[in-house]
Amino acid sequence: MPNPLPDLATVAGATDGRLLLLFEGDNVLVARTRIRAGETLFVAGAEVTLAADLPLGHKLARCPIAAGEKIVKYGAPIGTATEAIAIGTPVHVHNVRSDYTPTYHLMDAVKPGAGA
Amino acid sequence: MSMAVATETTLSAPSGLAQTETMRGWLRSDGRKGIRNTVVVAYLVECAHHVAREIAIPFREHDVHVIGFPGCYPNPYAERMMERLCTHPNVGAVLLISLGCESFNKYALEKKVRDSGRPVKTIVIQAAGGTRKSMAEGRAFVAEQRAALDEAPTVEMDPSELIIGTVCGGSDGTSGISGNPAAGRAFDQFVAEGAACIFEETGELIGCEHIMAARAVTPELGQILEASVAKAARYYATLGYGSFAAGNAEGGLTTIEEKSMGAYAKSGASPISGLIKPGDVPPHGGLYLLDVVPDGDVRFGFPNINDNAEIAELIACGSHAVLFVTGRGSVVGSAISPVVKICANPETYRRMEDDMDVDAGRIIEGRASLDAVGREIHDLVIDLARGKRTKSEELAHQEFVLGYKSFEPIGPACLPV
Numbered sequence A: 001m002p003n004p005l006p007d008l009a010t011v012a013g014a015t016d017g018r019l020l021l022l023f024e025g026d027n028v029l030v031a032r033t034r035i036r037a038g039e040t041l042f043v044a045g046a047e048v049t050l051a052a053d054l055p056l057g058h059k060l061a062r063c064p065i066a067a068g069e070k071i072v073k074y075g076a077p078i079g080t081a082t083e084a085i086a087i088g089t090p091v092h093v094h095n096v097r098s099d100y101t102p103t104y105h106l107m108d109a110v111k112p113g114a115g116a
Numbered sequence B: 001m002s003m004a005v006a007t008e009t010t011l012s013a014p015s016g017l018a019q020t021e022t023m024r025g026w027l028r029s030d031g032r033k034g035i036r037n038t039v040v041v042a043y044l045v046e047c048a049h050h051v052a053r054e055i056a057i058p059f060r061e062h063d064v065h066v067i068g069f070p071g072c073y074p075n076p077y078a079e080r081m082m083e084r085l086c087t088h089p090n091v092g093a094v095l096l097i098s099l100g101c102e103s104f105n106k107y108a109l110e111k112k113v114r115d116s117g118r119p120v121k122t123i124v125i126q127a128a129g130g131t132r133k134s135m136a137e138g139r140a141f142v143a144e145q146r147a148a149l150d151e152a153p154t155v156e157m158d159p160s161e162l163i164i165g166t167v168c169g170g171s172d173g174t175s176g177i178s179g180n181p182a183a184g185r186a187f188d189q190f191v192a193e194g195a196a197c198i199f200e201e202t203g204e205l206i207g208c209e210h211i212m213a214a215r216a217v218t219p220e221l222g223q224i225l226e227a228s229v230a231k232a233a234r235y236y237a238t239l240g241y242g243s244f245a246a247g248n249a250e251g252g253l254t255t256i257e258e259k260s261m262g263a264y265a266k267s268g269a270s271p272i273s274g275l276i277k278p279g280d281v282p283p284h285g286g287l288y289l290l291d292v293v294p295d296g297d298v299r300f301g302f303p304n305i306n307d308n309a310e311i312a313e314l315i316a317c318g319s320h321a322v323l324f325v326t327g328r329g330s331v332v333g334s335a336i337s338p339v340v341k342i343c344a345n346p347e348t349y350r351r352m353e354d355d356m357d358v359d360a361g362r363i364i365e366g367r368a369s370l371d372a373v374g375r376e377i378h379d380l381v382i383d384l385a386r387g388k389r390t391k392s393e394e395l396a397h398q399e400f401v402l403g404y405k406s407f408e409p410i411g412p413a414c415l416p417v
Helices: B002-009 B046-059 B076-086 B106-115 B131-150 B179-192 B209-213 B219-239 B246-250 B256-267 B307-316 B346-351 B370-384
Strands: A028-031 A040-043 A046-049 A059-061 A070-073 A076-081 B024-027 B038-043 B064-068 B091-098 B120-124 B163-168 B196-200 B272-276 B286-290 B321-326 B339-343
Touching: A028 A070, A070 B256, A076 B256, B038 B046, B038 B076, B038 B131, B046 B064, B046 B091, B046 B131, B076 B091, B076 B106, B076 B307, B091 B106, B091 B131, B106 B120, B120 B131, B163 B179, B163 B256, B163 B307, B179 B196, B179 B256, B179 B286, B179 B321, B179 B339, B179 B370, B196 B307, B209 B219, B209 B256, B219 B272, B307 B321, B321 B370, B339 B346, B339 B370
Parallel strands: B038 B064, B038 B091, B091 B120, B163 B196, B163 B321, B196 B286, B272 B286, B321 B339
Antiparallel strands: A028 A059, A040 A046, A070 A076
């Protein structure tokens, strides 16, 4: 079987094909498949190693993001970073807050890297 | 006696849905056409729910659906919803089940249904002599109506006569990438063919209000669209929770505005022709936003307590079918109109294929384009009017929920053309 993840037009050149860039100005990438902890991948040219599983549909930083900076996905702001986020690290409820209503979640009760 | 009636009449094949070459519908007196010919059994207070359910059980796989309103206190929104649902083009006959002492105006509802040309009967449990007698009387009526509807002729139907709704539920980080934009492509195709398409849940458009307003056919409508989202943001802020479930976060969604951007993609790219409220039927083809958040003070709790409350409202606006995009994996269907389940997440699809009509996760894995999946969704809806059934219909999913709300009527600027 050929590579099940052929290039989409939006995949950045120096970025792992398992990561999807939705919009040119975005500062996050989306996992197109579950990527396991310990795997090494290229994010906008930088080599990073995942500390925990990144489930399908979850995000990681495409570039360094400063505390207080907007998270941009689909070309639109989707919240504000609550701490500095290093390139290639997960971007989720632990380091982003909504600019509208707080996010209710049970992620603290979910073991890291889960998300069935 | 009652059981015998029911048993004899439910051994036939599911009613009126032989596969046909062209789209076929049942013509109603208001000119609309239904793609289903369902008998609705409607309870008018929770106290009549059990009797309604028992009446319908022998016919559960034969297009007899239970809907109802649980409250004992009157509510104009709920009465309008029930009227619109009982006179929906997919409905051929109606049985109302009243306990007898509830406040619901059963006389007005029965008259509306009768005036629509549909057979209708009201059973008042207290007058009929209790549960057993009401069940027997109800099953006899349903059997008689089912037999008559099975013989009813159909007429040709055109895609331009369709009203299609869309909703997402159990969303995750894949929904906004695959399932929702694919549903949007299907919407674009339907709008181009002259159909009416409805998207909704203003609470899940928070953050998208400005880009959405720019698509309105008039600047005044754009302001109304923005105001509807501001109302939703206020409403949810008062309640303390956004339209965001714990599972959304587990699926990779971080904030309501991220969920919104994904949900917004369901609307496609057509101009927005109008804003409607629950029970308003689009006056002609085009794309419409359904404002589901109540007007005035926060009074009755969350605008929609779950996905089926939204689906019921889309159907009350005349939706012949509802496109339901899910990432985490919802299994629901609905009473009255078929629900097409579009699975955005390829892992979920592989796990729950029996419940899913469309595998939109192929887009994420690079195995299909957005356009191809959009066309597949469009063609599947057309097939629903040619005898095909959805997975949730085959599994006899007929969820329904209706609660309390209050709305002001829409103004003329909401439907500018």
